[in-house]
Amino acid sequence: MKLRRLAGYGPAFVLAVTLLVLWELYVRAGLISVQVLPAPTSIVQGLIDNWNVIYDNTIQTLLETVLGMGIAILLGLMLAIMLDISSWLRRAIYPLLVTSQTIPIIALAPLLLIWIGYDIRPKLIVVALFCFFPIAIACADGLASAEPELLNLLRSMRASRWQILWLVRLPGSMPAFFSGLRIAATYSVIAAIFGEYVGGEKGLGIYMQRAANSFATVQVFAAILVTAVLSLLLFGLVSVIERIALPWYHGSVARW
């Protein structure tokens, strides 16, 4: 079973390796300067050589990402429940929520720096701003998708509004919530790096900027590689948590 799932990634793996080999050959053939585009092998070598510094910055970025995501999850869930509580609140909040996504965070980030400072807080806000929206929307849709007849059944049992939310709607919205969370997870690392780019002391974004300013292309690419791996790991982590939290959605029999 596991082997077959791995085999599903075969075509993607073959394509990726082919592209990497072509890239390596292209650079080695001297068709492009290594200052402009370093070969994959030299990027990996660069990553190993600079590991201590990159590791330090990675931890900082990871911290911002995870904390920012935590805020985004709380904010997203709260907004989703508020959207669901009354149609009046929904009509009040929903348009504002969508409008908030039209504000370019690129413009907002420097302002945050002026308002709050150079520490970790503006980065957390940038990550949360990027990530709360898909979580809130997915979760609100999940809450609204509860079967009306199921709600009637609970009403016939004289369940309170909060009981209906807790026993039926919230658990029922979890698959949608996790879809939103996966989208948010793929944004989150990039959002943290973006937050750092505007100004800060540590983090992959800062590292990339410094490397680029001194034309150390190998180090820029090494940092990009770490960013990609980090994003994939977070995405995978969310999927694993989902499988553990929602066994009914994936498997069949409870595990005890």
Place this chain on the structure above:
Amino acid sequence: MDSPKLLVQGVTKTFRTGRQRLDVLASIDLVVAAGEFVSVIGPSGCGKSTLFNIIAGIEKPTSGTIAIDGEASTILAGKTGYMLQQPLLLPWRTVEENVMLGLDVRHVPRKKARYEAYELLKRFRLAEFAQHYPSTLSGGMRQRVALLRTVLFNNSFLLLDEPFGALDALTRLSCQMWLLDLWHEFHSSVLFITHDVREAILLSDRIYVLSARPARVLRIVDVNLPRPRQPEHLALNQSVQLEQELMSILMKEQSI
């Protein structure tokens, strides 16, 4: 003399949307004595389910009174065990946890609720499925689980809205006999909606025939077949005659 389990007097229901009004129930009178099995049949769309929603406390009648156990109250929710054609099981709860849903609504301690649910499953030969998720069960099994959930919430008065309507003939028959078993065991009072004249005859002590919308009671028929009922009873002369009689009334009411 004991008061009847359910006494419905002059209940009407009119839906209004803007200027349109739709009369669904035109004065219904109905009695279910304690321990009695009463069926309601009528052409489709005649308002049977609306009547049930009113008795279950999900909707308010436009006029008329409903008394359960001799107590006329406007708050009816929580006084009946209500079950619909779809099993409406929660996919994230195991069979056992689905059966205990009503006890969760009533704030029964979880350990006690779990124990009671398991004992009930054991008594009605479903214990081996206790830890399964509903998605792994057949249609008939799901309805049985839904029925046990209903019974665990309230076994004294069951409101069953076409519970076996979606099942194939053989599964339906075995579910019907199973229901009679359950009814016998708990001395429940049952009000049962069906389209199926034979089902009504096989199960009931008394049958109410409703007219097309707006619904009123056309006929009340006593079924004098021996108990416990067997499927063969449907082949008796009096059953066949009763079936013919009810069918001809219903055919007149059924619009094309």
